[in-house]
Amino acid sequence: MISGSAEIARGRAEVTPSRTSTRAVQVLAMLLGALVLAGTVLGIVDGRAAARDEDGAAAVAAVRTHLTALVAAPSSPTARTQALDGATGTWRARLEDGTMPAAAGSAVVVRAVGLESLDGDSARVIAAARLTDGNTQRAWRIAATLTRQDGRWLVRGLAEVP
Amino acid sequence: MTRRDPRRRWLLVALAVLTIAAAVVVGQLARRAVVAGETDAAGRDGVQASTTLTPVLLGYDWRTVDADADRIDAVTTGPFAEQNRAIVLGLVVPAAVEGHASSSATVSGVGVVTATPDHVETVVLYTQTTTRDGDPAPRRDVRSARVVLEPSPDDGRWLVAGFDAL
Numbered sequence: 001m002i003s004g005s006a007e008i009a010r011g012r013a014e015v016t017p018s019r020t021s022t023r024a025v026q027v028l029a030m031l032l033g034a035l036v037l038a039g040t041v042l043g044i045v046d047g048r049a050a051a052r053d054e055d056g057a058a059a060v061a062a063v064r065t066h067l068t069a070l071v072a073a074p075s076s077p078t079a080r081t082q083a084l085d086g087a088t089g090t091w092r093a094r095l096e097d098g099t100m101p102a103a104a105g106s107a108v109v110v111r112a113v114g115l116e117s118l119d120g121d122s123a124r125v126i127a128a129a130r131l132t133d134g135n136t137q138r139a140w141r142i143a144a145t146l147t148r149q150d151g152r153w154l155v156r157g158l159a160e161v162p
Numbered sequence: 163m164t165r166r167d168p169r170r171r172w173l174l175v176a177l178a179v180l181t182i183a184a185a186v187v188v189g190q191l192a193r194r195a196v197v198a199g200e201t202d203a204a205g206r207d208g209v210q211a212s213t214t215l216t217p218v219l220l221g222y223d224w225r226t227v228d229a230d231a232d233r234i235d236a237v238t239t240g241p242f243a244e245q246n247r248a249i250v251l252g253l254v255v256p257a258a259v260e261g262h263a264s265s266s267a268t269v270s271g272v273g274v275v276t277a278t279p280d281h282v283e284t285v286v287l288y289t290q291t292t293t294r295d296g297d298p299a300p301r302r303d304v305r306s307a308r309v310v311l312e313p314s315p316d317d318g319r320w321l322v323a324g325f326d327a328l
Binding site: 018021022024025028029031032035036038039042043045046049056111112113114115116125126127128130139141143161162 | 167170171173174177178180181184185187188191192194195198202209270271272273274275284285287304305306307308328
C-alpha cells in the first residue's frame, strides 16, 4: 500500500512538470499570437497616421513652393516652369494662358501655411503672405485646393481670400 | 520529464523572450496610436478654438469694455495671458473709452501649422472691423495671425497661448 502510494507520487512528480511546461508553452503561444495580432493592427494604424502626417506636410510644402514660384514666374522662366509643374487642372490651364497673380518684379514672403483639411487625395491649405509689388506691400491671403497625382501634391485651385 | 527534454525548455524560453519583445513593441505602437489620435483631436479642437476665440480676443465695445476685458482674459492662458492682460488694460481699454471705439473680428479661414496633443499652432485669416468717434465709416482690415492654443490647466478647454500678427 505504502509502496503503491510512493509509486503514484513519483509518477505525479514526473508528469506534473511536463504538463505544467506544456501548459506554459500553450499560454505563451496564445499570448504571443494575440500580441502579434494586436501589433499588426496597431502597425497599420500607426502607418496610416504617419502617412497622413506626411501627406499634410507635403501639401503644405507644395503650396509654399507654388506661391514662391508663382510670384517669381513673370520675370523668371525657370520659376514659371516650376509654377506650371506644381499645378494641375483648370488652375494650370489658367497659368498656361498667362494669368499670373503678381506682376513682374514682385516678391513674396510666405509667413505661415496651415492645413485646413485633408481627405484622401484632396487637401485644402491656408497661407498668409506679404506681397511686395513695386513700392507697395500688402497682405496676401491664400486658400489653395490640392489634389494628389502620381504621389505628388499639385495645386488645382488657388484664390485670394478677400 | 521536463529535465529530460531540453528542447521543450528552450521552446519555453524562446516563447517567453518573444512574448516580452512583442509586448514591448505592442506597448510602443499603442502609445504612438494614442498620441496620433490625441494629435488629430488637438488639431480639430485647435481649429475650432481659433475660429471661436479669435473674435473674442479682438472684440470690444467702449460701452462694455470692462466686461470685454474680463472675457478676453478668460480665453487666454500661460505667459501670454499676463502680457495680453497688460496690453488690454494699459492700452486697449483707455483708448476704447477715450475714442468711443469698438472692434469686432470675423474669421474667414483657419489652417493647422503644427499640432501636438497639448499645443496647436494655427494660421488664422480674419477681418477686423473697428469704429471710433470721428471716423466717417467703420474701418475694415483684412489680417492674418499665428494663433497658438494650449489646453487650460484647470479644465482642459483650449485657450489662446499666443497671438502674433503676420
